[in-house]
Amino acid sequence: MNLLGLLALAVVTSNTPRERLAAADRWAYQLQGAQLDELIAHPADVLVIDAYKDVKTPWSYAEVAAMRKDKVVLAYLSVGEAEDYRPYWDPAWSKKRPDWIGRMNPRWKGNYPVQFWRPEWWVIISSALDDVSARGFDGVYLDRVDVFEEWGPKGKGYHHHAKNAPAMTHFIMSLVNRARTRRPGFLVVPQNAPTLVPSLAPVVNAWAVEDAFFMDNRPQPRAYSHWLVTTLEPIRERRLPILSVDYMTRKPLVARYRALATKAKFIPLAAPSRELDQLD
16 A cells, blocks of 8 residues: 555544544534434534433434434433433332432432442443443443532542542443443543542543533632633643533623633533523
8 A cells, every 4th residue: 555545544544433522623412302303414523412312212323323424422321310211210219219319309300319339320320331332322421420429438418529539430430441341432521520530531531511610690700610620631631622511591691601611621512501402
């Protein structure tokens, strides 16, 4: 093969999901009401969608492949809460929850914090991970990683969060190892829980954060935003993308948010609702 052929081959083989994620400029995040044609047509480089198109119907391998033609496609997976509309939910739990499932999250009906370190939850979440991998998603977008701030094997309550952090790190590392044993190059992107960045930065492919600069139309304290930007420095040092989503309905705030996020070298997404039921 001549030099031009080798260069062409290098270009083709270097266009991996990991590299496309690292080079992304725009992302989209929709968990409800997603339509295949709209997702395919959207100009985002990265799509984060629920693994199911509705409560009962998963995206097929062919549908995921259609979205992946020019996008990195990540499946949303809540690793810190059980959701009573998922296939794994036992109807009997609605009457009497097992001891590893806590009280319902008052902000999200049907969502229940779990004792993530328990083997019962590992069986459920590892099976969900295998499922999205088998259906061709490029990777997973892990939500509620921050549940360790509420409880863990070392105790309940925020004052125990530092002691519980290693358990969540171990949990995420176990998911990474399982996924990449089956599919090398499988992408993993945690959301929130920035204190885990130092331990997980070497194995993840990006980090995502909510409410970095605004909390529902209200500016975050500057000290908080500065702390968050600083805490995420290990991600930037590795030249990994930081996906930022702030929720706001006031259009004048959008430009300000995007400017702040861009200055921090985040990829901004201004979402009008936490329901995430529409594309930007």
